[in-house]
Amino acid sequence: MARTRAKPATARAPAPPYVPLRGHPLNEEEFRGQVGSTTWVPRLEYAWDAGVAISRFLDGLREGKIYGVRCRRCGRTVTPPRAFCELDFKPMDEWIELRDTGTINTFSICYVTWDMKPLRVPQIPAVIEIDGTSPRVGFLHLVGGVRGRTVTEIRRQVRVGLPVRAVWKPPAKREGAITDILHFEPVRKRANR
Amino acid sequence: MTRKSITNVSQARVWRGTMPVQYLYTAGVAGERFFQTLRRKGVFAVTTCAECQVTYLPPRLYCERCFADLSGAWAEVAPSGRVHTYTVVHEDQDGRPLDPPQVVAFVRIDGTSGGLIGRLLHLRPQDVQVEMPVDAVLAPPRRRRGGMDDITGFAPRRVLPRRRTP
Amino acid sequence: MSLIKRKPQRRVAVIGAGLSLFMRRALDTGKELAYYAASQALQTAGIRLKDIQAVVMATAPDAFDGVHMKGEWLLDGAGGVGKPYLRAYVGGGSGVFSIISGWMMVASGLFDLVLVVAEEKMSSCQPHPQGAFLTIFDHTIERPLGPNLLWIFSLEQQRYMAAYGIRNEDIALVSVKNKHNALAHPAAQVAAHLTVKDILDSDVVAWPVHRLMVSPISDGAAAVVLASEQVARRLSDRPIWIQGVGWCLDTSYWGNRDLAYPRYVEKAAWMAYEMAGVTEPRKQIHVAEPYDPFAYKELHHLEGLQLADRGQAPEDLARGRFDRTGELPSCPSGGLMGVGNPIAAAGLMKICELFWQLRREAGARQVPGNPERGVAQAWGDLMQIGTVAVLGVR
Numbered sequence: 236m237a238r239t240r241a242k243p244a245t246a247r248a249p250a251p252p253y254v255p256l257r258g259h260p261l262n263e264e265e266f267r268g269q270v271g272s273t274t275w276v277p278r279l280e281y282a283w284d285a286g287v288a289i290s291r292f293l294d295g296l297r298e299g300k301i302y303g304v305r306c307r308r309c310g311r312t313v314t315p316p317r318a319f320c321e322l323d324f325k326p327m328d329e330w331i332e333l334r335d336t337g338t339i340n341t342f343s344i345c346y347v348t349w350d351m352k353p354l355r356v357p358q359i360p361a362v363i364e365i366d367g368t369s370p371r372v373g374f375l376h377l378v379g380g381v382r383g384r385t386v387t388e389i390r391r392q393v394r395v396g397l398p399v400r401a402v403w404k405p406p407a408k409r410e411g412a413i414t415d416i417l418h419f420e421p422v423r424k425r426a427n428r
Numbered sequence: 429m430t431r432k433s434i435t436n437v438s439q440a441r442v443w444r445g446t447m448p449v450q451y452l453y454t455a456g457v458a459g460e461r462f463f464q465t466l467r468r469k470g471v472f473a474v475t476t477c478a479e480c481q482v483t484y485l486p487p488r489l490y491c492e493r494c495f496a497d498l499s500g501a502w503a504e505v506a507p508s509g510r511v512h513t514y515t516v517v518h519e520d521q522d523g524r525p526l527d528p529p530q531v532v533a534f535v536r537i538d539g540t541s542g543g544l545i546g547r548l549l550h551l552r553p554q555d556v557q558v559e560m561p562v563d564a565v566l567a568p569p570r571r572r573r574g575g576m577d578d579i580t581g582f583a584p585r586r587v588l589p590r591r592r593t594p
Numbered sequence: 595m596s597l598i599k600r601k602p603q604r605r606v607a608v609i610g611a612g613l614s615l616f617m618r619r620a621l622d623t624g625k626e627l628a629y630y631a632a633s634q635a636l637q638t639a640g641i642r643l644k645d646i647q648a649v650v651m652a653t654a655p656d657a658f659d660g661v662h663m664k665g666e667w668l669l670d671g672a673g674g675v676g677k678p679y680l681r682a683y684v685g686g687g688s689g690v691f692s693i694i695s696g697w698m699m700v701a702s703g704l705f706d707l708v709l710v711v712a713e714e715k716m717s718s719c720q721p722h723p724q725g726a727f728l729t730i731f732d733h734t735i736e737r738p739l740g741p742n743l744l745w746i747f748s749l750e751q752q753r754y755m756a757a758y759g760i761r762n763e764d765i766a767l768v769s770v771k772n773k774h775n776a777l778a779h780p781a782a783q784v785a786a787h788l789t790v791k792d793i794l795d796s797d798v799v800a801w802p803v804h805r806l807m808v809s810p811i812s813d814g815a816a817a818v819v820l821a822s823e824q825v826a827r828r829l830s831d832r833p834i835w836i837q838g839v840g841w842c843l844d845t846s847y848w849g850n851r852d853l854a855y856p857r858y859v860e861k862a863a864w865m866a867y868e869m870a871g872v873t874e875p876r877k878q879i880h881v882a883e884p885y886d887p888f889a890y891k892e893l894h895h896l897e898g899l900q901l902a903d904r905g906q907a908p909e910d911l912a913r914g915r916f917d918r919t920g921e922l923p924s925c926p927s928g929g930l931m932g933v934g935n936p937i938a939a940a941g942l943m944k945i946c947e948l949f950w951q952l953r954r955e956a957g958a959r960q961v962p963g964n965p966e967r968g969v970a971q972a973w974g975d976l977m978q979i980g981t982v983a984v985l986g987v988r
Contacts (some may be wrong), residue, residue: 252638252950256780257630258615258814259457259622266619266717270574271455271463274720275660279449283733285441293441293734313850315735321845341756341853343748344801349741350448350722351799360745362753362849373849375736375745386801395756411441413735443734449725451660451718456623490629492670495636495643 288316288327295332297411299403303368305329311369335401336422337365340373344389356384359393363419379418398422458487461502463574470566471504474540485542507564508585509537516553531556535564535582547581561585597840597865602701607826607833608693608818608985610639611946616783616814616934617717624659624715625671627815631939632673632711635817640829646819647705649674652682652692652712654937654974657726660718672711672817686887686974687841688712689816689941690981694839696820697983706822713815714936723811730976744808746977748800750853751890755802757854758905762802766793767911768889769806769931775918776928778958781943783934784810793889807889809929814936816943834952837967838872838984840865848977854905859898859971859980866969867900870984875900879984880965881951882922883944885973886929895971896924898980923961926951941972941981948985 261269285293288304292315295302303314308323312331320327342361346354359381362373379402381392399419409415455463458475465473475498476483477491484491489499514533520526531548533556548556549565562582572578612634614620614627622630628651636643651665651672661667665681672679682688682695689712696710716723727743754760767790776785788806796806826833842865844851844858851857863875872878884895893907901922902910910916916924927933927947930940948968950956967986973979 252612252634252780252946254634254637256613256615256634257622258617258620258627260615260617261454261619261621263619265621266454267452269454269460269621270467271460273453273455273575275451275453277447277449277451277660279447280444281446281733282442282444285443285734289734290441313847317847321847340849341749341753343745343752343803344798345742345745345748346797346801347742347744347799349724349728349743351724357801358740358742360739360741360749362749362853371850371852374847375731375739375741375849377739386798390801395752412738414738441734443738445733445737447657447726447729449657449660450720452720453660453718454619454621454623456626457621458626459623460621488670489626490633490671492673492675493643495629495633495673497633 286318288318291330292316293411296413296415297409299406301333301335301365301401303331303333303365305331311372312367313372314365314368315374331367333365333367337363337399337419339378339393339395339397339399340364341395342378342393344386357389359389361419363399376416377418378420380420392421457499458489462487465504466578467572467574469504470507470569472507472537474503474505475501476503477501483540483542485537485540485544505537505539507537507566509535509543509562511548511556511558511560511562512536512543513558514548514556529553533562533582535562544579546579549581549583551584597861597868601869604701604703605823606697606700606836607821607823607830608836608945608949609821609826609830609833610635610637610819611949612638612817613781613943613946614815616781616812616936618783618810618812619717620715620813624661624664624668624713627715627813628668628671628711628713631815631817632671632709635709635819639819641707641819643673646673646677646707646709648678648680648699648708650680650682650692650696650699650708650710652688652710652938652942654683654685654688654714655726658714658716658719658723658937668713671713673709684841684975684979684981686885686937687941687972687979687981688938688974689943690945690970690972690983691841692938692942693818693820693836693945693983694841694981697836697839700820700822706825708820709817710820710942711815711817712938712942714939715813716811716936717813742800744800744803746848747888748803750977751802751888753853754890754894760905760908762794763790764908764912765890765893766790766804766807768886768892769793771911771917772886772892772925772929772931774932775926775959776932779928779933781814781933782928783812785928785932803888809887809931809935812934812936812940814934814939816939816946818942818945818949832953834949834985835988836983837986838866838868838870839982840869841979841981843975844978846976846978851978856894856898856973856980858978859895859973859982860900862980862982863899863969863971866982866984870967870986872967872984876922879922879967879969880963881926881948881961881968882924883927883929883947883968883970884924885941885944885971886925886931887935889931891973892925892929895973899969899971899982918959918961926956926959926961944970944972945983945985952985952987
């Protein structure tokens with residue numbers, strides 16, 4: 236059992252505040268070995284309602300379709316759909332089937348998990364703007380179908396403004412989930428479709 | 429995150445997920461001293477604000493009333509007190525019956541303005557009385573780890589011989 | 595159209611400031627940290643707790659400290675026992691929002707002396723505070739993709755770089771500047787003398803973000819004392835006035851925003867500038883403390899605060915404009931990148947810095963000349979809020 240070794244630290248530099256600052260920094264070992272420390276492992280489980288608009292969006296994904304909604308007031312077309320336009324406070328109930336192609340608004344190449352464990356094969360999150368939606372209406376998804384693991388290799392194939400197309404799960408495996416789209420992959424020419 | 433497959437389209441969609449967190453709480457500067465003292469000496473460390481005439485148990489580094497710094501105002505008191513209030517618990521956290529029921533009390537510690545929650549040991553629920561004197565039952569010194577578990581509970585003073593005050 | 599209906603009647607001043615150390619892991623509880631900062635703020639204001647009429651506590655999600663309703667839990671450390679007490683909370687923007695909340699209490703005439711405290715103890719959250727952060731992503735359409743909090747920052751930085759042709763070297767310079775500035779800050783957790791090469795040689799966590807372009811996990815607290823004009827003049831010979839406040843939230847659909855430019859920060863800034871009578875921010879603001887949890891954010895925010903042209907902040911930085919001795923010193927404290935990032939406390943630390951800078955008490959950190967007006971800004975929630983305060987010597 237570690238003893239309380241932490242000594243109060245004081246100001247290092249002749250700068251204000253002129254009264255010494257208080258606090259007892261611990262290193263990792265001391266932190267885990269403190270006599271009075273307690274742990275708690277809560278079980279925080281939730282069941283979140285998907286809601287009206289997203290439920291219908293998910294049904295569409297299972298059929299291999301990307302649905303959007305349009306605001307009758309401002310004319311904005313957005314996906315994922317929402318029940319009301321947050322700018323006009325009007326119902327967004329005009330449903331539109333969109334294409335499954337779009338453009339990369341921005342992307343990243345992520346080499347760590349949320350708890351900062353290294354990832355050998357990076358994830359490529361991106362904001363995708365689906366064709367047919369209003370300008371600057373994007374949503375989060377992943378980019379795939381890209382060779383290589385390094386920043387240089389990936390940046391050679393992925394860039395802001397790149398046209399992409401959804402890669403779907405086989406119909407039998409779809410669940411009505413955002414992951415029914417496996418990822419978006421670069422397309423050479425939009426005219427191909 | 430786990431997912432629930434939707435089998436019926438008309439069914440309300442529910443997504444299941446967790447918040448993957450755990451916590452490691454330090455006891456703090458005052459708390460650390462409290463637990464060290466409990467583990468080594470079997471007594472309670474307290475802090476006193478002379479101006480406000482408050483003795484904090486659990487101890488605090490500062491007086492919450494006047495903000496005086498109490499980091500140099502430590503004392504120790506015997507782990508005994510009086511039942512301030514109590515409840516008889518018949519079910520555990522998950523609603524399962526407890527047999528026999530547990531008596532949980534808030535015990536005001538003598539010589540302090542505070543107290544602790546603990547189980548009342550060695551007595552039947554019908555024999556508990558508010559203001560009855562109790563002593564803390566501590567884990568044997570070698571088994572103490574410096575946590576609230578070092579206090580097994582509180583027992584009536586008439587059943588156990590009174591603890592010697594340090 | 596004016597952003598404010600009418601100027602508030604009562605003026606409000608900061609008359610004292612305090613901090614705890616900022617640390618990766620503190621033995622001290624959140625209450626104890628809050629006490630260190632709050633008692634120091636009272637001490638420098640020359641008043642006692644009994645003089646305080648109301649208390650504002652700012653602290654970010656409960657899930658960091660692992661204490662539900664932690665505003666209430668922190669009450670005694672913040673000096674709030676037996677007083678009107680308010681928890682101000684807008685995520686990362688909370689630190690500056692705390693002083694806005696306190697300002698409202700005094701400007702409205704409700705109170706003359708208000709203590710404002712901010713605390714965060716993130717070390718409690720295991721294995722990483724991101725476990726709690728993850729729930730800011732939409733549970734149905736984002737979390738199944740396995741997101742990581744770094745994603746949204748790296749996505750925003752990349753859009754910013756792509757929109758204006760900015761290089762990562764230009765952004766790494768923020769880390770260099772702030773970690774260096776923090777060498778003179780007594781609370782600093784991650785002060786260092788580094789080069790752009792050191793920053794870019796650190797691991798890529800989520801390209802374009804490298805490890806040394808991210809602020810640390812921190813425990814710490816900050817506090818200030820606010821007073822009405824009459825009381826401030828009686829208690830202090832150098833009160834620092836809150837000349838304007840502003841805040842604004844953009845849509846929660848973060849993918850629907852222009853990620854290259856924080857227009858919500860611009861709106862918040864103009865609200866504060868209008869109240870402060872600032873029409874030409876670049877001439878009338880002499881020192882800035884924009885929010886810098888990630889290196890690029892300082893540049894993003896300088897632009898939102900109208901202190902640099904869109905996409906030009908990196909160039910201004912490279913030619914030394916934002917150095918401590920530059921034309922417009924930015925983050926002379928060392929910011930979150932250098933001093934540390936106990937979320938709400940980091941925002942209030944920026945207000946403390948303006949207080950010391952404008953009183954010309956900042957010692958080794960003092961910006962040259964006679965700074966008469968400064969701006970502090972914080973940012974947060976789902977990357978959607980700007981909280982802004984303009985402080986000045988008169």
